[in-house]
Amino acid sequence: MGYKVSKAVVKRLPKYYRYLKQIKSKGIVRVSSSELSQITGLTPSQIRQDLNHFGGFGQQGYGYNVEELIGELQNILGMTVKYNAIILGAGNIGQAIAQYTGLSDTKFNITAIFDKSKKLVGKKISDIEVNPIDYLEPYLKKNDVHIAIIAVPLESAQELADICMDNGVKGIWNYAPLDLKVREGVRVENVHLDDSLFTLTFYLTNPWAAEKK
Amino acid sequence: MGYKVSKAVVKRLPKYYRYLKQIKSKGIVRVSSSELSQITGLTPSQIRQDLNHFGGFGQQGYGYNVEELIGELQNILGMTVKYNAIILGAGNIGQAIAQYTGLSDTKFNITAIFDKSKKLVGKKISDIEVNPIDYLEPYLKKNDVHIAIIAVPLESAQELADICMDNGVKGIWNYAPLDLKVREGVRVENVHLDDSLFTLTFYLTNPWAAEKK
DNA sequence: TAGATTGTTAATCGATTAACAATC
DNA sequence: TAGATTGTTAATCGATTAACAATC
Numbered sequence: 340m341g342y343k344v345s346k347a348v349v350k351r352l353p354k355y356y357r358y359l360k361q362i363k364s365k366g367i368v369r370v371s372s373s374e375l376s377q378i379t380g381l382t383p384s385q386i387r388q389d390l391n392h393f394g395g396f397g398q399q400g401y402g403y404n405v406e407e408l409i410g411e412l413q414n415i416l417g418m419t420v421k422y423n424a425i426i427l428g429a430g431n432i433g434q435a436i437a438q439y440t441g442l443s444d445t446k447f448n449i450t451a452i453f454d455k456s457k458k459l460v461g462k463k464i465s466d467i468e469v470n471p472i473d474y475l476e477p478y479l480k481k482n483d484v485h486i487a488i489i490a491v492p493l494e495s496a497q498e499l500a501d502i503c504m505d506n507g508v509k510g511i512w513n514y515a516p517l518d519l520k521v522r523e524g525v526r527v528e529n530v531h532l533d534d535s536l537f538t539l540t541f542y543l544t545n546p547w548a549a550e551k552k
Numbered sequence: 553m554g555y556k557v558s559k560a561v562v563k564r565l566p567k568y569y570r571y572l573k574q575i576k577s578k579g580i581v582r583v584s585s586s587e588l589s590q591i592t593g594l595t596p597s598q599i600r601q602d603l604n605h606f607g608g609f610g611q612q613g614y615g616y617n618v619e620e621l622i623g624e625l626q627n628i629l630g631m632t633v634k635y636n637a638i639i640l641g642a643g644n645i646g647q648a649i650a651q652y653t654g655l656s657d658t659k660f661n662i663t664a665i666f667d668k669s670k671k672l673v674g675k676k677i678s679d680i681e682v683n684p685i686d687y688l689e690p691y692l693k694k695n696d697v698h699i700a701i702i703a704v705p706l707e708s709a710q711e712l713a714d715i716c717m718d719n720g721v722k723g724i725w726n727y728a729p730l731d732l733k734v735r736e737g738v739r740v741e742n743v744h745l746d747d748s749l750f751t752l753t754f755y756l757t758n759p760w761a762a763e764k765k
Numbered sequence: 766t767a768g769a770t771t772g773t774t775a776a777t778c779g780a781t782t783a784a785c786a787a788t789c
Numbered sequence: 790t791a792g793a794t795t796g797t798t799a800a801t802c803g804a805t806t807a808a809c810a811a812t813c
Contacts, residue, residue, distance in 0.1 A: 344761040347780070349754055353747035357729065371794060383794095384782050391796060399795040400789045416750045417757030431648030438644060441729055441746050447753070485756065510756045512749060516570065516654055528752035532743060533654050534566035536725060537629045539741035540660070541562055543698065543723045544630030548557040560804070584770060596770095597806050604772060612771040612812045 348389050354379065355389070356412045363405050371402035413444070421446040422510075423483055427499050428490035429454035429462070429469045432514050436488055437464045449488075451478060455495075475499070479506035486510040493517055561602050567592060568602070569625045576618050584615035626657070634659040635723075636696055640712050641703035642667035642675070642682045645727050649701055650677045662701075664691060668708075688712070692719035699723040706730055 358379050362370055372383035379386070390396055390403075396411050397403045413419050426433045429452050437449055452464055455472040462469045470478070478484075479502070487503040489496050489511060496515035503511065504525050511527045513519050516534075521527050542548065571592050575583055585596035592599070603609055603616075609624050610616045626632050639646045642665050650662055665677055668685040675682045683691070691697075692715070700716040702709050702724060709728035716724065717738050724740045726732050729747075734740050755761065 342760070344758075345780070349751050349761070350747070352754065353744070353750040354731075356750070357731075357747075373794085382782060384784095385780090387795065388781080388797085395796065397795050398789060399787070400793045402794065415754065415758070417753030418750070420753070420757055422753060422756065431644045431651060435644030435648060436745075439745070442749075447749070486752065510752050512752055518567075518570075526752060526755045528748050530743070530745060530748050531566070532649075532652070534563070534570075535741050535743050536655075536660070537566040537569070537631070538562050539699065539723050539725055539739060540630030540633070540635060541565065541628065542739045543635065544633055545557075545628070547555070548562070558804070586770085595806060597808095598804090600771065601773085601805080608772065610771050613769045614813065615770065 344392050348392060351381065351385075351389055352412060352416055355386070356409065356416060359405055359409045359412065363409060367405055369402050370405055370408075372397070374402070418445045418447070421448060422485045423448050423450050424486035424488055424512075425450060425475075425478070425484050426452040426488045426490060427454075427472070427475070427503075428492075428514075429456070429459045429464060430490060433488070433490040434464050436490065437467060450482065450484070453478075455491075472499075476502055476506065479503065479508070484508055486512060488512045488514070489519070490514045557605050561605060564594065564598075564602055565625060565629055568599070569622065569629060572618055572622045572625065576622060581618055582615050583618055583621075585610070587615070631658045631660070634661060635698045636661050636663050637699035637701055637725075638663060638688075638691070638697050639665045639701045639703060640667075640685070640688070640716075641705075641727075642669075642672045642677060643703060646701070646703040647677050649703065650680060663695065663697070666691075668704075685712075689715055689719065692716065692721070697721055699725060701725045701727070702732070703727045 355375070358375065372386045375386050376383040387397070393415050394411065396408050424447065426437055426449060433452060433454070437452060449467060452467050452469045453472045453475050454460060454469050459469045460471045484503070485508065487500065487508045489500060491499060493515050496513070496517060497519055500511055500519045500521070504522055509525055511519060511521065511525065513527055513529045514532070516531060518529065519527050568588070571588065575591070585599045588599050589596040600610070606628050607624065609621050637660065639650055639662060646665060646667070650665060662680060665680050665682045666685045666688050667673060667682050672682050673684045698721065700713065700721045702713060704712060706728050709726070709730060710732055713724055713732050713734070717735055722738055724732060724734065724738065726740055726742045727745070729744055731742065732740050
C-alpha cells in the first residue's frame, strides 16, 4: 500500500467484488484462493498477489473471510466514500445510468442531470430533474461535484469535459466515442461501446486469432 | 496472419480505426507510425508491431496511406461482414444500442428486439418492433442470428444466453453485470459498466496507486 | 540517389505463475 | 500438533520497446 498498482490488477478488483458478493449470497463464510480461482478462472497465485497489494486480508490455513474481504474491497474501490456525480446528456445512456440500481451498496450519488435538448429539460429521471446545459457551469461553481458522467454525442464531449475540469471535477466517466484530453490529476474511465463491439466482431471474423487466454 | 494475437493487440485495433477516421476527416492522406504515436499516445514501435500482425500495410520511406489503412482495419475488425444481431432487453441500454448511429459504416445489422415486459412489447424502436421474449427461441430457429446483445437484468441473462447458444449464436455482447458461462467456440465481450465505474472511484480514492501508464 | 520510414529481430521490461517458508 | 493455506520471493513467460537492415 502506498506504491503504484498496475492497471491489470485494478481491473480485476471489481471482479473479485462481484464474485464475493455472489458467494456471500450463498451463505458461504470463508473462501480460499484456490476456491476463488475455480469460480473466477484466475490463478490462486494471482488472486493472492492482487489482494496483497492492499493488505494481508487472509489467514494461513484458513483462507479469507468472505464478508470481511467484501468490506475491504468496498473500501479499496471507494464504495464507502461519498462521491457526487452529475450526468451530462439525458439520452438513453444517461437515463440508463441515472436509473441503474446496482450501485445501492455504494455512497455514489447522482446529484444533477443536464441536457441541451428542450424536449428533455424539465423531465424527471428517477427523481432528478433534467437541467439545461447552460446551468452546468454555475452548478459546478456552487456545488461540490467529484465525477462527471459524459453521455453526450462526440461533438460536445470535450468541450463539456473542459468546463467540468475547470470547475474542480476530478473524475470523468466517459461514454462518448473518443479519448478525452484531460489535465494532470484528473482521471478518465472510458466506456467505448463500439470498441467493445469491434473486438467481438474481430474474433468472429478471425477465429484463428483466438486469444491464448 | 494465421497465428494467435494477444488480447492487448486486439483492444488497440478499434482505437487505431477511430484515430484514422479522425485524421482522414482532416484531409490527411498519409501518416507515419511516429505521427500516429503522437496522437494516440502509443509508441511507434507498438503501432508497427500491431499492424504487422495482419499484414504489411505500410511502405518504407512513406508511412501508411490513411484511407487504405482504414479499409484494412474495417476488414480486420469485421466491419465489412454482415452480422445479424438481436437485442435482448428493451430497457434504456437496449434502446440506446438500437438507436446508436455510430455503426453506419458497418454491415452490422439489428434484426429484432425482445423484452419480457408487456409495456414494451409492440413498441417500435428505430423501426424495429419489440417482441415478447417467448418468441426468442422460435425466432432463432427460423433466422440466422450471429450475435446476441444481452441487455437484461442479471437474473435472466445466463438463461437467455443459453437459449441463444443452443440455437447457433456465436457471439454475445453482454451488458449484464456477470461473467456469462459460454460454450466452446462462442465468444463473449463484456461491457461491465459498474466495474468500469469502480476502477474510476478506485483511482479517486487511492491516488497513490496512480497507474504507471 | 539520399532520406525517410517501414518490417522485423533482439533486448528490456513488467506481469503472471510457481514455489516455499511462515503461521494460523 | 498436523494440515492447510497464506504472504512473499524467485522463475517464467509474454508484451513492449529499441535497434537496425531492408527498401520505397
